[in-house]
Amino acid sequence: SQELEQSPQSLIVQEGKNLTINCTSSKTLYGLYWYKQKYGEGLIFLMMLQKGGEEKSHEKITAKLDEKKQQSSLHITASQPSHAGIYLCGAAVAGGTSYGKLTFGQGTILTVHP
Amino acid sequence: GAGVSQTPSNKVTEKGKYVELRCDPISGHTALYWYRQSLGQGPEFLIYFQGTGAADDSGLPNDRFFAVRPEGSVSTLKIQRTERGDSAVYLCASSGSNEQFFGPGTRLTVL
Secondary structure, three states: OOOOOOOOOOEEEEEOOOOOEEEEEEEHHHHHHHHEOOOOOOOOEEEOOOOOOOOEEEOOOOEEEEOOOOOOEEEEEEOOHHEEEEEEEEEEEEOOOOOEEEEEEEOOEEEEOO | OOOEEEEEOOEOOOOOOEEEEEEEOOOOOEEEEEEEOOOOOOEEEEEEOOOOOEEOOOOOOOEEEEEEEOOOOEEEEEEOOOOOHHHHEEEEEOOOOOEEEEEEEEEEEEO
């Protein structure tokens, strides 16, 4: 079965600093999803990557999928307290979510100090 | 509606009782997923519907868990003879293409 490993498990940064969260898969990724979750709330969709080498950005958050499609990184530039939360990567098991389910990493807890 | 909704937001029950959790997906989304999330963990897949049928129920932990989607829209997750180990946040998601959108979840506590 597919396994996703996120690193670091937790991260504490000062406001304004850049940071990176990694997600490594044991198998080739057909689709890689990044979500953000606040404690006690549902998952907020951030980005989805499918092609090797693909990179997407939304506001100050950039996600990349490496060429071999086994690792993704999420980079936040000039972090703000509003970026705090749990970041989860999820992998499509086969051929996109229309055909299957997502397997998730354990999450990275981000704290941003003002 | 604008997003995926789930009811109730919180459910406290006693061991051995029956519970039903409801999910209202985004209008027009044919795919619907149920996940379960324990504290400090990522969501774990339970079951996936494409239309009215369960296309993949391999994540259901045992036969106490059952889900239906009779009209291809709203889905209900049913848990019989609840156990303390069933306590978790139950998340529902729907998808119209490749993106998958989640609801706020139902926090189930079994005493």
